[in-house]
Amino acid sequence: MEGFPRKSVVNKLLVSYAETSDSKLLERAFGLVERAFEEGKQTLFEKETLMYLALALARCSRPVPASIILRKLIRMEEYPPVTAWSAILAYMSLSSSGAYLSAELILETGYLFLDNRIDPRKKSNAPLIAMKPNTIAIGVALAGCLMSGTTRIAEQLLDIMPRIGVKIDANLLVLMAQIYEKNGRKEELKKLKRHFDEAHNLNDVQLRQYYNCLLSCHLKFGDLDSASQMVLEMLRKAKEASNSLAAATLKFEPAKEGNLSHSPKVSDAMELGTEDKGGYQLGSLISFDDFCRDRNFISLEGEAKKILMYLSMNLQKQVELIMTERGILQATEKAYVKLAKAFLEAGKTKELAEFLIKVEKEDSPSSVEDSALIDVINSCISLGLLDRAHDLLDEMRFAGIKASTSVYSSLLKAYCKEKRMNEVTSLWREVRRAGIQLEASCYEALIQSKVLQKDTQGALHLFKEMKEAKLPRVGHRGFEVLAGSSAKSSEAGFMAKLLEEIKEGEVVDCGVHDWNNVIHFFCKKRLMQDAEKALKKMRSLGHTPNAQTFHSMVTGYAAIGGKYIEVAELWGELKSLAAATSMKFDQELLDSLLYTFVRGGFFVRANEVVEMMEKGKMFVDKYRYRTLFLKYHKTLYKGKTPKYQTEAQSKKREAALAFKKWVGLF
Known part of the structure; x- marks a missing residue:
């Protein structure tokens, strides 16, 4: 056929492809959607059809096309309810690239709801408000980021949570603690202690995870006094509990062997279910009819909760420093x-x-x-x-x-x-x-x-x-x-x-974590001159900056805008430092550099970053950079090549066209 068939046929075709859960048919369906959008035929698609296709793609380990469809729905102002798209995020978060994309999607959508900018009293805003990220959506993204080690973008999610009014439950508290520990945020981790001490719905496993993070952070910062006091305090409490239990046993029961064995708890049952079976076991995909009948998408929300529990159980396996016995924490x-x-x-x-x-x-x-x-x-x-x-x-x-x-x-x-x-x-x-x-x-x-x-x-x-x-x-x-x-x-x-x-074990320079926190604080407050002074002082004291140090600096410069020369200088320093030391580039640092260079039109350096990311087999969100290019450089180098241009101008033009080709704009 030339062109597209009528709307009902297109939607039935996409639904039938999605219901098969076949990778090749799903790729065909996504190709059809992309082609229709390129030709301005997006009105051919029903909102529910695209949501269902995104769900099927996410379940079949296709997080990139699933995220693109969600972004296209939002651009069309066909806002998917959070109960539905949280399930799509959950399936995406089972892979490292999908977890990163999930965090990006929440940051992009969360920006719309910052500081109560959407008036809930207007009826026209109801579909948009129904899309607002909730506890489950953020939970699966955070857990996925923790599993894949991309914890700096996860911390950005923590920063926007209070600004969009997300309620914090016990699972989120534990995830917050783990992210703060991974990023070395000692003070933030200490502030959470009050919430853990006052919470009544926490089980043994969750308490163990928090105190594991706290002890690990003390060791990371070389705070041996706090670490040793924490261990001794746990020993004292364990001894008191043991004496009390022994006294109660003698008082109420005759002395028998095995008298102190404890009955299973909720935490024990959770631990019994944490056996790794080689990945999350997918059930069958819900039929499209059932998908449409469930107007509030309760079943999809249930799937998201199951995946969140699965990811949380996998994170529990990483607890090495603290155990519990009869509900008592011990090292x-x-x-x-x-x-x-x-x-x-x-x-x-x-x-x-x-x-x-x-x-x-x-x-x-x-x-x-x-x-x-x-x-x-x-x-x-x-x-x-x-x-x-x-x-x-x-x-x-x-x-x-x-x-x-x-x-x-x-x-x-x-x-x-x-x-x-x-x-x-x-x-x-x-x-x-x-x-x-x-x-x-x-x-x-x-x-x-x-x-x-x-x-x-x-x-x-x-x-x-x-x-x-x-x-x-x-x-x-x-x-x-x-x-x-x-x-x-x-x-x-x-x-x-x-x-x-x-x-x-590696010998850790504890001073690096302290200075990283100082630099992070200044960058977060957009006090870049103070951050530069702190970085200079850090070097003078013999501490070598790491990827986290430079990530804070780059994101700080990007936040205030226009500081592209400073970021380019950091990039030059980074390359020389990586050549001379064992410092490694990670995905989050390179991604922040790439974003800044593309926005500023520094395509020679942007291509260097892309080459390094591809060499390291790191995930790059091309759709995001295609959108960014079209937003800031849509008309760049669109005309014919000038007859007369300097070598520098020619180099810039070639770099921009090479980047444009890389993101798929021609």
């Missing part, structure tokens, strides 16, 4: 490992010893094992941090805690191996003073070190002492075997995890 072994590592990296040996001694004195059944401090000392010896190990031993001695013979033996042998004879002499003196009897392998190592020093008299004296103690003598080969088996057995449990964390 996991992973939390103790991370704390020990942070104390060691900060050189706070005394504070680490004091913390672990307090932990052991609490004597909580769920606390770290009694040998935690010994494990840390053994870990330090294994890693060659002998001075730290010696300092920890001294702190144990000052606290009146007697260390085992094996620890002194390990440290002495390590000193002997490193030929640090002054430390060997000092530690040997401590051992003698404490009346500790060392094992034969340690005497063997000491004798060998004396021989190497040509101290024959000292070696004979040690041999005589070992003989008097009636210790079995081992040869050099026996010493190696004994030392190897000892190390192997000691690296079980806590020590093995600590060694792994120290070896594999």
Whole structure:
């Protein structure tokens, strides 16, 4: 046929394609919609037909065409109710690119409702108000962004929530906490504590997620005092609860084994359902007739809620530092490992010893094992941090805690191996003073070190002492075997995890997070001169800016407008910094740069950003940039090429035409 058939035929065709849920047929349907819009035939489509097609596309992992249809509906002023388009967003949010698009769509539509600019008293505004993003729509977008790691655009959603009047429920509170933790917003995270403490509808899992975020943020900022106090407070509460429960059991029931087992809670049931089945299990697509009959789209809202629950359960699996037992929050072994590592990296040996001694004195059944401090000392010896190990031993001695013979033996042998004879002499003196009897392998190592020093008299004296103690003598080969088996057995449990964390974990510059917060505050308030001064001070103090630092600067410049030269200078600095350091570009930083360059007409640099994003296989929302180009540069380079133009002018023209071709405008 030439042209399009009548309206009823077109809509029936699109509906029949959508109901098949076949990828190829859905692509055909979307192609038909795009062609009709290009030719100005958008009146051919019914609102419900386009909504149904968008739902089918989103369910079949086609978030880009689904988002384009939603945008076209809004442009046509055929506003889809939030109960319907929240389900489309939910299916989109199951993929990383779809989650990013969901956040963009909410930001675009949320802009219409900022600060009560829509009058609800006008009847003509009713369809528009029915589209306003609600708790579920924002929840699925936030959860999707958290799953894919695009948390800076998620924070932009948090910023507009109070301005469009979105009600915050328990799920949103948890998502907010997780986003603030990922972005290092320590103060905002602390402010949420009051809401969590006062909320009555939170379950154990949600509380655990919040306190996991809080502890993680303390560690991220190097606030070890707050982190250790938080863990000790949880230990004290767990001990009090355990004592109270034990007393109640003795009072009301006879003492029997298994008496303290607790009945399943709502949180336990939720955890049982978090087994990953390789992705969200789709049901069958609702028929178009049922879709149209459900005028308020209650069934679609139910689907969005199910997906939100699925995403929330997947996020629960990321909780590593806090667990709950009988409703009582407690730190996991992973939390103790991370704390020990942070104390060691900060050189706070005394504070680490004091913390672990307090932990052991609490004597909580769920606390770290009694040998935690010994494990840390053994870990330090294994890693060659002998001075730290010696300092920890001294702190144990000052606290009146007697260390085992094996620890002194390990440290002495390590000193002997490193030929640090002054430390060997000092530690040997401590051992003698404490009346500790060392094992034969340690005497063997000491004798060998004396021989190497040509101290024959000292070696004979040690041999005589070992003989008097009636210790079995081992040869050099026996010493190696004994030392190897000892190390192997000691690296079980806590020590093995600590060694792994120290070896594999990155050393974090805590100061970067503090300065990022300062710069973010100034950029948010559009105080860019202060932000520039803060960035300069940050560098002068030896802190290297990261992707989050530059993202704040770029979005700050974009907010006040016209600062394209400053952004171009940042881009040049970013490229040189990435070449010289390990700093990596991420999607959100490059996307913010691309938006600024396209809006300002800096197409040479825009093409550089596009090339970098495509090289890194990052998602780019071409529809958004096509719209942006048409808004600000519709008539740019439309005429014939001038006969006379400079090399710079020719380069700019070629770059603009290349970008125009990339977004699909010709």
